[in-house]
Amino acid sequence: MRRRLLLALAIAGWAVAGSDALAQINPLASWNDGAAKKAIVDFVQRTTTDGGADFVPPPERIAVFDNDGTLWTEQPVYFQFAFALDRVKQLAPQHPEWQSREPFKSVLTGNMAGLVASSEKGVLEVIAATHSGMTTAEFARTVTDWMANAGHPRFKRPYLDFVYQPMIELLAYLRSHGFKTFIVSGGGVAFMRPWTEKVYGIPPEQVVGSSDVVKFVMQQPDKPVLMKEAKVEFIDDGPGKPVGINRFIGRQPIFAFGNSDGDQQMLEWTAAGGGLRFMGLVHHTDAVREYAYDRQSHIGKLDKAWDEAVRRKWTVVDMKADWR
Incomplete structure (x- = not known):
């Protein structure tokens, strides 16, 4: 990839x-x-x-x-937020508490209405959890790998095509x-x-x-x-x-x-x-x-x-x- x-x-x-x-x-x-x-x-x-x-x-x-x-x-949605949602799913095994804790529960169950209901606070919590706790070099590699594997939900093509x-x-x-x-x-x-x-x-x-x-x-x-x-x-x-x-x-x-x-x-x-x-x-x-x-x-x-x-x-x- x-x-x-x-x-x-x-x-x-x-x-x-x-x-x-x-x-x-x-x-x-x-x-x-x-x-x-x-x-x-x-x-x-x-x-x-x-x-x-x-x-x-x-x-x-x-x-x-x-x-x-x-x-x-x-x-x-903003592509960076799509990245954050995918990161929640990727990191979920390391955070079993997310299965019952909002807004992560809504992300993991695909309940976008629940995520929206969490308002800006919930969105910021998702961003914070998925963009921290690593070095800047590790984060850059994570972004690069995601770009290689993720695709736009409507057009089914890599995000860099857009x-x-x-x-x-x-x-x-x-x-x-x-x-x-x-x-x-x-x-x-x-x-x-x-x-x-x-x-x-x-x-x-x-x-x-x-x-x-x-x-x-x-x-x-x-x-x-x-x-x-x-x-x-x-x-x-x-x-x-x-x-x-x-x-x-x-x-x-x-x-x-x-x-x-x-x-x-x-x-x-x-x-x-x-x-x-x-x-x-x-x-x-x-x-x-x-x-x-x-x-x-x-x-x-x-x-x-x-x-x-x-x-x-x-x-x-x-x-x-x-x-x-």
Whole structure:
């Protein structure tokens, strides 16, 4: 199974490298001609034309992207939560008390209504139990192994297949014009870093996400490790995203893409800077190729951010119409 994942990652890495090269020849090839594509191309041309009124020096060309629902699929549940549910089942033999203790009992019996009823507290308890008590290296291997074996419940394909080709092209297009691309996600930073470079061309040091407390421990003489603890350190969602950008990137972005209300503050923070700025939202409108949802969805709800985008004339990408 691990060989399969390595092969998939190698192919993905080739695709990223190929996309970076093709970005100069045929930028945004998977985007239909329309207002969204034109807005992106116009922005890049204006901000990278030396001597132009909107020219931005390369060090300031910071582009930030949400991950779930923006760079890959987030339905029917966030993929990291699917990972946590599978981990509960895997770890259950070591925790016989979970058979009668909620929310673990609901997970083990497939009672999703019971899990939902446990609310945010129950969800956080599941995350804490499945993401802690191991070293950072062990957790990275666990994520890698899960990616090799787990599949999407609807499409029956590995989760790494569910990245959006148009967004891969957009990342490559920006990098080909001197932009530095970052992920700024509510998802766990430790969950994303093992695979983002191969899949998106974004190295781990350019991934900002929610994090748990990590403790330096000398496991044995001359062998230090970093242990993951069941304590939340930072939530990189909503108003936490601008805070995370300031804390880990140190520059205000000039380009930002999201897909939900959790990204609104990141786009507002990007818009607040001087000079030309780009703010974009992916609107999930394709129920055949992916999913169609917005205001009423419990996952990736797009409501207030959509209204803000319309009011402030941000770019809203219609997945069905704008992506080939």
